[in-house]
Amino acid sequence: MNIEALRYVQAVSRTGSFSAAARAYGVTQPALSNGVARLEEELGVTLFDRSPRGVRPTAHGARILPLIDDVLDSLDVLVADSRRLAGPVAETIRLGVSPLIGADLVARVFQAARSLERPRDLVLREADLEPLSGDLRAGRLDIVLVPAVAGMPAFRHRVVAREPVVVVDPVASGDDDPVELKAVADATYILGPGTCGLTTFTTELFRGGDLALHAYPGEAASFRAVDEWAAIGLGSALLPRSKVAHEHASCRPLLRAGAPVEIAYEAVWDCDTPLGADLDDLVTALVRSGEDPEESGK
Known part of the structure; x- marks a missing residue:
């Protein structure tokens, strides 16, 4: 099974559009569509209903897509943990924040970083969405907090506020x-x-x-x-x-x-680094710190 095709499917599911998923992933729409079609053929089910009004999961897709998310999440954790074991881990986390990110959310990130099994310090950089995305891709930042509008499907995304x-x-x-x-x-x-x-x-x-x-x-x-x-x-x-x-x-x-x-704000980070597993834990702690106690207890 082709991992890239799984990521194509995930991108379509998140964007609700084959063209938007292709733009976000940096491939042509035919390449992405063919990859999704090959995966559907291999699985023996149709994952998406295509219509002029947009793309929606089929009944089978509604059951399969969360499983694909789980598979890719597990794969990302596997890679991150392996790299963490293979190489030294930085003492600090380089965090990029959009000017739209409030001080209360930044403070929660600092608390989450201190709650890690191996507590970390944060080094902050504030900038607009495009330079932050570029620095994340170039490895100059470890994680960014930005409005949930950027197409970076090769990275992990999680809405935090x-x-x-x-x-x-x-x-x-x-x-x-x-x-x-x-x-x-x-x-x-x-x-x-x-x-x-x-x-x-x-x-x-x-x-x-x-x-x-x-x-x-x-x-x-x-x-x-x-x-x-x-x-x-x-x-x-x-x-x-x-x-x-x-x-x-x-x-x-x-x-x-x-x-x-x-407007949603999300954390975006790369699992394919020695810090990947720690960043997963950081974001999980951040999300939990913002949950409504009554909602989280249901």
């Missing part, structure tokens, strides 16, 4: 009721650089709703500038709720098809 998104609209004075994305799609939105995770999130949100994104002709340097510029009326903005620092005439919870829009 979520928060609601609000729309700041300087035109809709005094209205703080929830609003559908389609109802505010015609506004002009202030964006940051293309390397920014918030800009990527906003772009993908509109694309996923098959909506045109009208961008303000200027470019903010950070989410803080997006908030400030919206406050002085240059345009509308989509922001995580915790990142709204200024008073706005209208700051409304955003909905899509009746459901609250949330």
Whole structure:
């Protein structure tokens, strides 16, 4: 059984699209589609329903896909543990964080690092999504905390936090009721650089709703500038709720098809390093530290 084909299937499952999975994995769509088809033939089941509306797991796929995740997780742990035994392990963990990552989440990472069987120190670097992704691929970082929008399927991913998104609209004075994305799609939105995770999130949100994104002709340097510029009326903005620092005439919870829009933050790391097993433990401890005690006890 081809391991790469298993990863192709996992990428399709996570992205919900063959084309998006191919872009994320850095291969052509025919190559990825052929790999998935060969695996389906080998397993004797069809894993995905393909339609113009998107890709969804079949009834068989819904049972098989979690097993594929388990197989790949076990394989990653095997490789990480083997490398940890074969080579020296660093005393520090190099952690890259997006500017959207709050201090409370960073503090939880420090606590999780201290809870490891072999406690580690953290060395932090803050940067936008694109440079952090590049440093992770180049081995200059061990793990990153970023908005869950980056296509890096060769790495391990795990969502560690979520928060609601609000729309700041300087035109809709005094209205703080929830609003559908389609109802505010015609506004002009202030964006940051293309390397920014918030800009990527906003772009993908509109694309996923098959909506045109009208961008303000200027470019903010950070989410803080997006908030400030919206406050002085240059345009509308989509922001995580915790990142709204200024008073706005209208700051409304955003909905899509009746459901609250949330931005997810994920840990992304490489198991194929001597630190891989420790990073697995770090992320597990981080997730547990943020769980609702009532929910985790159910």
